[in-house]
Amino acid sequence: MQTKKNVTAVSVSSGGKFLLEIKQLPAGSTEHVEVDYLLIASGSNRQGYELASQLGHSIVEPMPSLFTFKIEDLRLRELSGVTFPKVKVRLKLDSLQKNIPQLTQVGPMLVTHWGLSGPAILRLSAWGARFLFSSGYK
Numbered sequence: 645m646q647t648k649k650n651v652t653a654v655s656v657s658s659g660g661k662f663l664l665e666i667k668q669l670p671a672g673s674t675e676h677v678e679v680d681y682l683l684i685a686s687g688s689n690r691q692g693y694e695l696a697s698q699l700g701h702s703i704v705e706p707m708p709s710l711f712t713f714k715i716e717d718l719r720l721r722e723l724s725g726v727t728f729p730k731v732k733v734r735l736k737l738d739s740l741q742k743n744i745p746q747l748t749q750v751g752p753m754l755v756t757h758w759g760l761s762g763p764a765i766l767r768l769s770a771w772g773a774r775f776l777f778s779s780g781y782k
Contacts, residue, residue, distance in 0.1 A: 654682065654695050709773035710766050715759035723755040733764050735772045739779040746771035 646666075652674075653665035662682040667674050686692025693703045735747040749771070751764035769776070 650691075651695060654698050656699065707773055707777045709770040711769045712756065712761040713759045713765055713769070720755055720759060721757055724757040726755045727762070728753045728755075731764055733760075733768055735768050735775070737772075737775055737779045738782070740775055744771075744775075747775070 648669045650667050650669055651664050652667050655663045657663050657678065662679050664677045664679060664682070665674060666677055684692045684695050686695075688706060697703055729752055730750065731753045732748065732750050733753065740747075747768065749764045749768045751767065752762045753760060753764045754762040
């Protein structure tokens with residue numbers, strides 16, 4: 645493990661090894677290193693996406709998921725704190741005309757002071773993240 649260094653480029657050699665370009669931070673010398681294995685674990689840092697792209701991977705734009713649903717309805721507010729052990733929830737979007745099986749989930753649900761939460765809702769938000777984003781979360 646090395647600190648205060650940044651991998652700025654990556655490629656694959658003719659022998660199948662990874663060639664890394666590493667720069668010393670702050671802006672300093674550059675070195676080239678050949679390695680047998682490469683693990684890109686950059687989280688949401690776009691630098692990791694760029695390195696993966698240099699190796700020929702396509703990148704799907706990340707977006708938020710695993711969130712509760714904010715629903716402004718006084719009837720729900722009055723039920724705040726109530727849990728249901730097994731519900732069937734379906735995400736219905738005006739912008740989406742086709743029925744997608746993942747947009748229906750079954751499981752526990754919690755009514756909160758701002759809407760809905762719980763495992764079924766979180767799974768629904770994960771599977772529906774791209775659809776929700778494209779519809780402006782309506």
